Amino acid sequence: MNKYQLFVSTLALGFLATHAVFSQSSALNARMDKTAESLEKKVVAWRRDFHQHPELGNREFQTAAKIAAHLQSLGFDVKTGVGKTGVVGLLKGGKPGPVVALRADMDGLPVTERVDLPFKSEAKTEYNGQQTGIMHACGHDTHVAILMGVAEVLASVKNDLRGTVKFIFQPAEEGAPAGEEGGAALMIKEGVLENPKVDAIFGLHINSQTEVGTIKYRPGATMAAVDSYAIKIKGKQTHGAAPWSGVDPIVTSAQVVMGLQTIVSRNVTLTDNAAVVTVGALHSGIRHNIIPEEADMIGTIRTFSPETQQLVHRRINEIAMNIAESAGAKADVKINIGCPVTYNDPKLTDQMAPTLEAVAGKNNLKLTPAQTGAEDFSFYQQKVPGFFFFLGGMTKGKKVEDAAPHHTPDFQIDEGGFVLGMKSLCHLTTDYMEFASKGVAIKELTASASGK
Numbered sequence: 001m002n003k004y005q006l007f008v009s010t011l012a013l014g015f016l017a018t019h020a021v022f023s024q025s026s027a028l029n030a031r032m033d034k035t036a037e038s039l040e041k042k043v044v045a046w047r048r049d050f051h052q053h054p055e056l057g058n059r060e061f062q063t064a065a066k067i068a069a070h071l072q073s074l075g076f077d078v079k080t081g082v083g084k085t086g087v088v089g090l091l092k093g094g095k096p097g098p099v100v101a102l103r104a105d106m107d108g109l110p111v112t113e114r115v116d117l118p119f120k121s122e123a124k125t126e127y128n129g130q131q132t133g134i135m136h137a138c139g140h141d142t143h144v145a146i147l148m149g150v151a152e153v154l155a156s157v158k159n160d161l162r163g164t165v166k167f168i169f170q171p172a173e174e175g176a177p178a179g180e181e182g183g184a185a186l187m188i189k190e191g192v193l194e195n196p197k198v199d200a201i202f203g204l205h206i207n208s209q210t211e212v213g214t215i216k217y218r219p220g221a222t223m224a225a226v227d228s229y230a231i232k233i234k235g236k237q238t239h240g241a242a243p244w245s246g247v248d249p250i251v252t253s254a255q256v257v258m259g260l261q262t263i264v265s266r267n268v269t270l271t272d273n274a275a276v277v278t279v280g281a282l283h284s285g286i287r288h289n290i291i292p293e294e295a296d297m298i299g300t301i302r303t304f305s306p307e308t309q310q311l312v313h314r315r316i317n318e319i320a321m322n323i324a325e326s327a328g329a330k331a332d333v334k335i336n337i338g339c340p341v342t343y344n345d346p347k348l349t350d351q352m353a354p355t356l357e358a359v360a361g362k363n364n365l366k367l368t369p370a371q372t373g374a375e376d377f378s379f380y381q382q383k384v385p386g387f388f389f390f391l392g393g394m395t396k397g398k399k400v401e402d403a404a405p406h407h408t409p410d411f412q413i414d415e416g417g418f419v420l421g422m423k424s425l426c427h428l429t430t431d432y433m434e435f436a437s438k439g440v441a442i443k444e445l446t447a448s449a450s451g452k
Contacts, residue, residue, distance in 0.1 A: 054108030057172030093161025226374035
């Protein structure tokens with residue numbers, strides 16, 4: 001056999017192998033889609049149950065128990081209590097291959113629901129010293145239900161899976177209670193990406209202002225890094241009728257609040273990336289005729305690069321301390337590092353975006369601008385290649401301005417997008433496995449044809 005014949009032979013073998021892989025993948029996808037469609041009512045029922053019984057971060061006991069029971073019923077190897085209340089299920093396919101992780105977050109928020117639903121949350125709690133309701137105001141109930149459905153779909157094709165699937169049901173995505181560890185960082189610390197070692201991870205987030213049937217994604221920096229800050233202004237208490245005999249921390253705090261607004265407008269290079277500095281709360285005083293001794297403010301920081309993050313941190317310190325000094329007060333500034341940037345691995349994203357297009361349809365897969373919201377899915381992406389995307393949860397034809405945003409009492413999700421969510425995660429899993437196995441097969445065929 002001459003070199004030309006060897007080359008042609010190698011190409012032919014590679015084509016046949018690739019054709020066989022994709023023929024099998026197409027048949028497998030059809031089976032998975034049929035099962036996903038049959039599970040729609042079941043997934044909706046799960047979601048409504050979780051919605052009616054929300055639990056805060058690191059307290060998702062009932063949620064975790066229901067998830068674990070479902071995974072055990074499917075024959076999975078199940079671990080509970082990972083990262084406080086997390087549940088991890090392992091599905092070993094019938095053929096060797098990579099380990100793909102799929103993640104859903106479980107926690108609700110301290111929000112009192114206003115939406116009039118038959119499964120409306122009536123749960124109550126005390127949070128930061130205040131009485132409040134508990135609500136799935138960010139769609140985590142949806143994420144859990146969809147991933148439970150995905151688990152059932154993939155279990156039904158277990159023998160045809162070219163690898164292993166690790167299902168990660170994570171607590172405390174919105175943050176752990178004060179003084180506790182939690183979320184993705186704690187699960188990673190406890191080894192969730194090891195034994196077996198994860199090769200890639202996928203996750204989705206429902207979006208109340210994106211139409212059902214639509215999927216949005218972005219390669220690279222997709223969601224912002226998030227940090228929080230606390231500033232204590234220390235003045236001198238005095239009678240409200242004689243302000244000259246004290247140092248007013250409220251007036252000083254007002255000046256600090258306005259000063260912080262100049263960080264984004266005057267210090268950040270906005271043509272490079274965006275940033276946000278928000279004051280979320282300001283507390284001081286107890287009586288109308290007393291100038292108090294202290295004032296406390298807390299807020300959030302959103303950035304898309306380490307350089308901008310460092311700049312914002314420095315300017316918060318400078319503005320607070322210098323304004324306080326100019327008023328005769330003192331400022332104590334504490335900045336807590338939160339989640340890093342949610343960064344979609346560009347190579348993985350480019351490889352898997354066609355899968356989402358095939359599932360949703362060409363006109364329904366859209367690029368999205370970077371989001372200033374944050375996600376602790378980013379911690380997984382620091383360790384392994386990850387792809388995080390957004391699933392439409394707004395009723396078709398509804399105006400975006402009429403759809404309540406996330407983290408609000410009026411937040412609501414159209415359940416019509418759940419099947420697309422299941423199909424997306426299933427197809428990403430099996431297509432990733434097929435790509436991996438295809439690469440090995442072609443490499444082996446090439447080596448064999450060259451006589452090595």
